[in-house]
Amino acid sequence: MKRISAEVLSSRTFGDHQSITIVAPEIAERVRPGQFVQVAMPPDREFILRRPFAVAKASREGGWAGTLEFAFRSQGAATDWLGSVRAHQFLDVIGPLGKGFAAPKSRTTCLLVGESVAIGQLYFLAEELRGQGKRVDMIVWGRSQGDVYKPIEGKRLAQTFALLTGDGSMGLRGSIEQALPGIAERCGSDVIYAAGSRSMLRAVARFAQEVHIPSQVAVQESMGCGWGQCFTCVIPMVRRDGAHYDNVRSCTEGPVFNSSRVAWDVWFPPEPARPIDAPSPQGADAPTDPDTVDGQAAGSPGSTSMEGDVR
Secondary structure (H helix, E strand, O other): OEEEEEEEEEEEEEOOEEEEEEEOHHHHOOOOOOOEEEEOOOOOOOOOOOEEEEEEEEEOOHHHOOEEEEEEOOOOHHHHHHHOOOOOOEEEEEEEEOEOOOOOOOOOEEEEEEEHHHHHHHHHHHHHHHHOOOEEEEEEEEOOHHHOOOHHHHHHHOOEEEEEEOOOOOOEEOOHHHHHHHHHHHHOOOEEEEEOOHHHHHHHHHHHHHHOOOEEEEOOOOOOOOOOOOOOOEEEEEOOOOOOEEEEEOOOOOEEEEHHHEOHHHHOOOOOOOOOOOOOOOOOOOOOOOOOOOOOOOOOOOOOOOOOOOO
16 A cells, blocks of 8 residues: 555546546556555545545556556535546545455456446456456446446457446446346356446346356445545445354455355345335435445446336
């Protein structure tokens, strides 16, 4: 873990998202897919906590060597400020932090599943997996065309690239949960990696367990410190005996976890069934986003009901 003053090389807009590339050789050399950095906020602002961002790319060779990229969607005072940062300004950055994805030792066909801007860290993972001779297939989802992060990058990296949107404005209209079984079977996937909202990660974990495929998920929890001191980002993990669970810190033990160890029903209890003739709560049918945080891979949607053209 290093704390550096990193020069901003570029700030670019991709649909509803922004990406910032910084010069940070000490971090870029060591960071692995799934890990994150903590970016300090200006001292003269009322929002004082650092913000965590998953690393979407790290360059170690060529003309971009020593740089790394992270992406976000402006949705609060902190990210609004970060969106105003321009080239040649400096950011106070700490990283790499957390535990990243583990590459499979014997399995060779990898399915990467991501939502919105959270897919950026999976593009980084795809580069690493391809470098190890693994096959990479991808499912990418966004609410709309603007919510899909760098689809051209996904097409470049994946042998099979399935693009879905909630409103059908790009790719097929549908959800990851609808598309996942057919694509995994068609590609012969033997390991799954996922990044996005709790509801999507839970659906991926359930499917992986049903078909006995190992999977790793990158969770998104609000973080106060980013290195294990404040315990604001804990999630429940089942002990190896299967009978109890412990609350573990997603900033240090994660943010990447074995999906079969997450106590999903404790972390994200299912909603109680409502009588068929009971009225819906005000606004219940509107898309909601309870999982979004102003930080790491911000902007991943929750599971919303939609008419799917994907079967």
